[in-house]
Amino acid sequence: MSVVGHAPPPFFKRGPAPLVRLAFFVSLSLVLLVADLRFQTLEWVRLAVATAAWPLQRATGMPIDAAGDFGAYLSRQATLLKENEDLRRRQLGTANLLLRQDHLERENKRLRALLDMRERQPVEGRIAEILYAARDPFSRRVIIDKGSQQGIAAGQAVVDDIGVIGQVTRVFPLTSEVLLLTDKEQAIPVEVQRNGLRAVLAGAGSGMMELRFLAANAEVQVGDILVTSGLDGVYLPGLPVARVVKIDRDSSHSFARITCAPLAGVERHGLALVLGGRTALPPQPDDAPVTPDQPTRGKRVKKKVR
């Protein structure tokens, strides 16, 4: 420090030129990007840093939580009374089913034993609270407050009281990350409840989903309910997933464009149930022997019709 308190700027020793430094850091970031996007090799770094930063992260969430609590405190008594009434009515409505569930389950077990079928797996759930949506605007993920300490494992399905929300993708010791159904990278095997037509449902961005790879004349109607088919060994069969809202049968494409809206409160926050993992399905049968690549009649595609 000089007398006035200002160090003279270094005239000669400036290190590498700015462009050289820029090239170095940009290439380093690009290497990281490729390593993470292509090879997914940086998970352990993320796990370590996220665990260390957990108390800080909870502390920064506190003002938001407090604001939410304050809003709930100010909510009017009438709203609460109405909600209470609704809940009681719904409980009474499902009482019939709940009371007979035990009986039906035992009957089902006996019948399955008679038919010599495999028993349905009992599945236990774990209630978790959705803490917040991840900040990343390019994907749809939420963070829940149960982690590997509470027995959560990656791949488990997450549901709410209406249907499927998503799937656990990353597990930290005390929290875990749930990829929502509406994310573009999430796909789920479903079947149409009405006729059992099987398909794959994938996220389409902006809160909607898309039924992929169904022929333009597939038997799907607007308003159809889609439930999980359970073929993937992750989701139990029969969980409600989505409703078909729009079908665009354009004859110029070979597939119909079918847009669906999620049934469960996928983008709403609250409580969720993490279902226990299913035991692995039996291994798939070996593929049929592949014939040598030889164009057959059916394979050749020729456009004749205009």
Add this chain to the structure above:
Amino acid sequence: MQPTHSSRRILRPVRNWFILFTLLVALVANLVPFGRLPGIPDWVALVLAFWCVHQPLKVGMAAGFVLGLAMDVADASVMGQHALAYVLLAFAAAGWSRRVLWFPLAQQALHVLPMFLGMQLVMMVTRMIGGAEFPGVLWFLSSFTATLLWHPATYLLLIPQFRPEDKDVHRPI
């Protein structure tokens, strides 16, 4: 050192720990879980751009890279996404520092706005090449709020450097 090059006020030298402290505070502010609420500024980008403009010899691309890595982990986004964007932001801000500081604050903000927008564009392009969805036009609103905050942030971050106004008759400055 002056607040802007055309100003006649002379500032005290900046303290290194204060730069570090403000960058850490910005990082913590970025951790607050607002979810998908549009228009929340990227505090780290704002503070980083400020120090790159005012102290290009102390804060530069290396700081941007380290902060970017921290943000990538905190954000649960792809590793390197924020790092790349912040490095480019730091390069632009430090490179333009001599030009930007000649202008009054409102016009300085107009210089910073394209830097923030470019940073968001870089993030969007890297993620969409990776197959992510388009986050919506409203996501770019955060650049504009950060630009609006340039004026208050300048005063806030320069507070420790301002001298008291009292005149000393024995000293010319």
